[in-house]
Amino acid sequence: MSTSTPQQATVIVDTAEKIASVLSSLTDLPASPPSLYIDLEGIDLGRKGTISILSIHVLPKLTTYLIDIQTLQDSAFITPAPNKISTNLKSILESPTIPKVLFDVRNDSDALFALYGISLDGVKDLQLMELASRAYSRNFLAGLAKSIEKDGPFSFQAKQSWKERKLSFATGDQYHRLSIRPFSPKAIEYCAQDVTFLPGLWNVYAAKLVSDQQTFWRMMIREGLKKRLALSRSAGYNPQGPDKARGPWDEDLVKMEEDVWNDGVMEAAMDGEEFPDSPILL
Numbered sequence: 001m002s003t004s005t006p007q008q009a010t011v012i013v014d015t016a017e018k019i020a021s022v023l024s025s026l027t028d029l030p031a032s033p034p035s036l037y038i039d040l041e042g043i044d045l046g047r048k049g050t051i052s053i054l055s056i057h058v059l060p061k062l063t064t065y066l067i068d069i070q071t072l073q074d075s076a077f078i079t080p081a082p083n084k085i086s087t088n089l090k091s092i093l094e095s096p097t098i099p100k101v102l103f104d105v106r107n108d109s110d111a112l113f114a115l116y117g118i119s120l121d122g123v124k125d126l127q128l129m130e131l132a133s134r135a136y137s138r139n140f141l142a143g144l145a146k147s148i149e150k151d152g153p154f155s156f157q158a159k160q161s162w163k164e165r166k167l168s169f170a171t172g173d174q175y176h177r178l179s180i181r182p183f184s185p186k187a188i189e190y191c192a193q194d195v196t197f198l199p200g201l202w203n204v205y206a207a208k209l210v211s212d213q214q215t216f217w218r219m220m221i222r223e224g225l226k227k228r229l230a231l232s233r234s235a236g237y238n239p240q241g242p243d244k245a246r247g248p249w250d251e252d253l254v255k256m257e258e259d260v261w262n263d264g265v266m267e268a269a270m271d272g273e274e275f276p277d278s279p280i281l282l
Helices: 016-023 089-094 106-116 126-132 144-151 156-170 185-209 212-232 251-270
Strands: 009-013 036-041 053-058 063-068 100-102 123-125
Touching: 009 016, 009 185, 016 063, 016 089, 036 106, 036 185, 053 185, 063 185, 100 185, 106 212, 123 126, 123 212, 126 144, 126 185, 126 212, 144 156, 144 185, 156 185, 185 212, 212 251
Parallel strands: 009 063, 036 100, 100 123
Antiparallel strands: 036 053, 053 063
């Protein structure tokens, strides 16, 4: 079933006072389905580049916050919530109990860790979920545009509008244009639109992976995500590496992991135990 994206509100957050106010909207939210959908934009996004904007879509509020990291710098992450000084954006991003959905976490994690000392946790990576849910070759990863086009539960018109807005801003050096203040209407649109499509992709991939027959692939996603986060924080990580388009699971690895998984299931059954798994842990 295809749908249009619902009407969304977009809020620019460029002062410490606005950050403090927004933090109240980022806590005590439903965890299933996840409430927070995140994307970063910057120049050469990664350890040697910059973060211009951190976009957070809050699904229950149908609101996208564009947090101006270029202007706020560290204060974006350390400004406390009103009447709750232990809560700030850094603590939310690092919380293992607050789920945060991204599409390909690697460069976002690299930039946050290298530039601001933030170790992302509680992450759900849609790119790995897409890969695991496939019924065909997993040799190469899909990008966001291909995933929206192929799997997005949106109307043809919504997909076309997304593509046209993307292309109209992406001509020339769009990332340098994101450093211009005040934001242009096109820049605001560009930064806000990707995260509003992520909840739809989450629904599609989570539905494919929720059954008992998918417990192995849920494990592979979790382990693959741990490796992605560790790699993105390692000294040797290259944000523009030539091998980034390759999937992490070749046929030999999948066969080996399946054998280990099946042995674990068998041993648990013989011991009268239930092999641990939960769809919520995608």
